[in-house]
Amino acid sequence: MFNPQILNMIGWGILETLYMTLISTIMAYLFGLPLGIALVVTDQGGIYPMKHLNTVLGTIINLLRSVPFLILLILVFPITQFVTGTTIGPNATVVPLVIGAAPFIARLVESSLKEVDKGIIEAAESMGASPIKIIYKVMIPEARPSLIIGSAIAVTTILSYSAMAGIVAGGGLGDIAIRYGLYRYQTDIMLVTVIMLVIIVQVLQEIGMRLAKIGDKRK
Amino acid sequence: MDGENTIIKIENLTKTFMGAQGEFAALDSVNLEIKQGEIFGVIGMSGAGKSTLVRCINFLEKPTQGTVYFNGKDISLCTKKELYALRRSMGMIFQQFNLLMQSSVLNNVCFPLTIAGVDKSTARGRAKELLSMVGISEKADAYPSQLSGGQSQRVAIARALATNPQVLLCDEATSALDPATTRGVLALLKDINKRLGITIVVITHEMRVIQEICDRVAIMDDSKIAEVGFVKDIFTKPKTKAARRLILPEDRPMGGMPGKRCCRIVFDGNSTYEPILAGMILDFRMPVSILFADMENIEGKAFGQMIIQLPENEEVADKMIEYLHLKGLTAEEVFGYV
Ligand SMILES: Nc1ncnc2c1ncn2[C@@H]1O[C@H](COP(=O)(O)OP(=O)(O)O)[C@@H](O)[C@H]1O
Ligand SMILES: [Mg+2]
Numbered sequence: 001m002f003n004p005q006i007l008n009m010i011g012w013g014i015l016e017t018l019y020m021t022l023i024s025t026i027m028a029y030l031f032g033l034p035l036g037i038a039l040v041v042t043d044q045g046g047i048y049p050m051k052h053l054n055t056v057l058g059t060i061i062n063l064l065r066s067v068p069f070l071i072l073l074i075l076v077f078p079i080t081q082f083v084t085g086t087t088i089g090p091n092a093t094v095v096p097l098v099i100g101a102a103p104f105i106a107r108l109v110e111s112s113l114k115e116v117d118k119g120i121i122e123a124a125e126s127m128g129a130s131p132i133k134i135i136y137k138v139m140i141p142e143a144r145p146s147l148i149i150g151s152a153i154a155v156t157t158i159l160s161y162s163a164m165a166g167i168v169a170g171g172g173l174g175d176i177a178i179r180y181g182l183y184r185y186q187t188d189i190m191l192v193t194v195i196m197l198v199i200i201v202q203v204l205q206e207i208g209m210r211l212a213k214i215g216d217k218r219k
Numbered sequence: 220m221d222g223e224n225t226i227i228k229i230e231n232l233t234k235t236f237m238g239a240q241g242e243f244a245a246l247d248s249v250n251l252e253i254k255q256g257e258i259f260g261v262i263g264m265s266g267a268g269k270s271t272l273v274r275c276i277n278f279l280e281k282p283t284q285g286t287v288y289f290n291g292k293d294i295s296l297c298t299k300k301e302l303y304a305l306r307r308s309m310g311m312i313f314q315q316f317n318l319l320m321q322s323s324v325l326n327n328v329c330f331p332l333t334i335a336g337v338d339k340s341t342a343r344g345r346a347k348e349l350l351s352m353v354g355i356s357e358k359a360d361a362y363p364s365q366l367s368g369g370q371s372q373r374v375a376i377a378r379a380l381a382t383n384p385q386v387l388l389c390d391e392a393t394s395a396l397d398p399a400t401t402r403g404v405l406a407l408l409k410d411i412n413k414r415l416g417i418t419i420v421v422i423t424h425e426m427r428v429i430q431e432i433c434d435r436v437a438i439m440d441d442s443k444i445a446e447v448g449f450v451k452d453i454f455t456k457p458k459t460k461a462a463r464r465l466i467l468p469e470d471r472p473m474g475g476m477p478g479k480r481c482c483r484i485v486f487d488g489n490s491t492y493e494p495i496l497a498g499m500i501l502d503f504r505m506p507v508s509i510l511f512a513d514m515e516n517i518e519g520k521a522f523g524q525m526i527i528q529l530p531e532n533e534e535v536a537d538k539m540i541e542y543l544h545l546k547g548l549t550a551e552e553v554f555g556y557v
Contacts, residue, residue: 123317123375126277126310127331127382128303137334141321217321217362 006189009176014196017172020090020162024097025155031102032154035061036109037135047121048131061103069100069161073168090171093162101158108154112146113139145216152208156201163197173197225288226386226418227253227276232285234271245271247442248285255385258412258419260429260450262465263439269422272439273388276420277309278302290385307335310379314391316371318363324350324374325359331381342381349377353407369400376407380417387411390422405432426465430454430515430522438462454524455485455549466524467553480529480536481510485549488520495546496527499539505530507539526553 039057042050067075073096080087080095116139124138140147163174173193181190234246245268253259263269274280276287278294287294289305297305318327328346333339350356353373363371372392379387389408393401409432412419421433429436429450436453438446440461446453457463467483500506507527514523529536543550 117315117317117320119313119315119317120319122279123311123313124330124334125279126306126388127334127378128306129331129334130299130303133334137330138319142319144321215321217323218364 002192010173010189010192010196013171013173013176013193014200016090017159017162017174017197017200020093020097020165020170020172021155021159024094024101024158024162025151027094027098028101028105028154028158029151031098032105033109035102035106036113037139039106039110040113040139041131041135045118047125047134057106061106064099064103065107067100069096069164070167072096072100073165073170088169088171093165093170093172096165097158097161100161101154104157105150105154108150109147112143112150115146116142145212145218148208148212148215152205152212155204155208159197159201159204224255225252226255226290227251227420228286228288228291229253229272229276230286230288232272232275232287233283234268234275234280235283244442246275246282249442249444251437251444251447253418253420254435256412256416256418257434258409258421258432260421260423260433260436261439262423262426262429262436263461264465265424267439268442269424269439270390273311273390273420273422276386276388277306277311307331307382308384309386309388310382310384311388311390312372312375312379312392314394316363316368316375316395318371318374318378320363322362323359324355324361324363324366327363327374328378328381331378335382345381346377349380350374352380353377367400368396369403372396372400372404373407376404376411380411380415384417386418386420388420388422391424392421393428394423394425401428402431408432424465426454427513438465451487455487479531481553482527482529482536482540482543482550483553484525484527484543486514486521486523486525487549488522489547495543495548499542502542503530503535503539505532505535505539 035057039054039061040046041048042054042057044051044054064072076096076099077087079099080092083095084092086092120142121134121138124134129137162170162172163177166172166174166176166178169175173196177190177193180186181193229249229251232246232249233244235242235244237243249272261269261272271280275282276289278287278297282295289309294302294305319330322330325343325346328349329339329342332342332345337345347356347359350359353376355370355373355377358366358370358374363374366374376387387408392408393404396404405428408419408421411417412432419432421428423429433450435448436450437444438453438459438461440459445459445461446457453462454466457466496507507529509525509527511526512523514521514525529539540550540552
């Protein structure tokens with residue numbers, strides 16, 4: 001049953017999943033990181049309060065986050081079509097993954113940065129540091145361990161989202177699981193892909209936790 | 220004192236916050252002048268507005284009303300850039316040290332220099348100098364989590380001095396430290412003041428700190444300045460209730476007999492206390508009990524205060540107070556101490 005053809009397919013599935021996850025995570029951070037920083041900085045007690053901008057950003061993020069990913073996947077078909085020229089396959093899946101994950105990442109980044117001791121930020125202000133310098137010389141370095149843990153959470157969440165894209169033939173392990181498990185009742189193949197997903201999640205999570213610990217100087 | 224050597228002048232400073240029950244003034248028409256080179260103390264109970272006051276000096280908090288002058292310049296007229304530069308000429312240290320936890324000690328001290336645009340190797344050189352000045356060169360490569368409170372505050376002091384400030388603002392800098400460590404840090408501050416001529420503003424709720432290093436002190440009470448003057452004067456003759464409350468020891472001693480009369484004796488450096496007290500006991504042939512003593516030997520002179528319980532005999536008690544006055548001591552009866 002596990003003939004070379006199927007093994008080959010699962011191997012490709014793993015690569016596609018990793019590809020989608022990695023590209024989507026990087027691109028989602030491209031949007032989510034600045035957004036998260038903006039949320040903290042423009043907050044009422046932040047280093048550059050901007051009440052209205054903060055409210056607008058917060059609302060957009062909440063709106064996007066309240067749409068279930070499966071629905072978002074279909075909702076953004078026109079955008080996906082426009083950007084990638086198709087709505088199936090791993091490249092197409094990257095688009096909804098980025099749109100779905102960026103607001104989630106923004107919230108993760110926000111909560112990491114908010115953990116930074118207010119006193120440390122105040123000390124930096126007392127030394128004449130500008131808001132920009134406080135962001136990249138104080139807030140981000142001080143929040144580094146927490147940001148890394150957050151990125152491990154982000155990566156694993158994006159991975160599970162990417163599996164959901166299987167329902168619209170989005171490529172990767174999720175796609176295989178749905179095609180064989182759901183449509184052809186080949187539960188053994190589905191089981192293998194699920195086990196693969198579990199292993200990948202575990203490994204990524206573990207790497208994140210270790211990296212966070214190595215970088216942390218608070219004992 | 221003429222206005223010429225005033226480094227910080229605070230005029231009619233008011234700061235209000237929006238609280239749960241509406242507007243609340245944390246500072247109410249505060250006026251102060253801090254002289255170049257002095258160690259100026261601000262003492263008050265928790266919530267009196269001390270931190271708000273010091274934060275208004277470097278504009279971490281923007282005054283609601285009034286003006287703060289630094290070297291004669293109205294700070295509110297500064298552009299953003301000028302304000303950043305101005306803050307570099309006013310170092311600040313805090314109760315919780317506020318060191319960068321993910322940076323080494325050396326990099327913590329380099330931090331204000333790098334953000335001021337100093338190149339890395341110059342900054343490292345200067346940071347090493349400062350670390351040796353505060354006496355913790357050997358910790359340069361350690362991280363703040365590996366330091367004791369006293370060591371952390373020394374790093375914070377080195378960091379605050381990195382940009383060669385003219386003023387050092389200390390907000391409860393020793394309040395998280397034990398008495399012995401406090402002493403060391405205060406001695407360091409005093410040394411910095413003497414050697415570098417840096418004006419120091421000390422915010423505290425502890426009279427000991429004021430006594431130990433300050434030249435002049437302002438008593439803050441309920442968002443206002445109750446009294447300003449030389450430490451010696453305020454300590455021996457507090458005029459306001461707020462001042463008395465801060466000076467009188469808080470920890471009620473054990474062993475006092477309720478209802479008996481007590482007397483507070485102030486030593487301001489003109490005498491040693493033992494001969495006088497011993498002489499008094501010998502003269503009157505009556506014992507007195509010492510309920511509280513907080514004495515300090517500064518440069519061979521006795522500073523501090525003592526509270527004694529007077530004998531029950533009213534006449535003897537009155538005479539004893541008189542005796543102390545004759546000896547040139549400030550002695551006054553305190554009520555409700557025990
Ligand atoms: N940012 C703020 N917002 C609202 N109230 C504040 C703020 N900062 C200080 N206060 C209030 O102002 C008063 C004085 O505070 P503070 O200056 O910290 O006192 P102190 O340092 O003497 O203990 C307190 O009642 C405090 O609750
Ligand atoms: Mg305070």
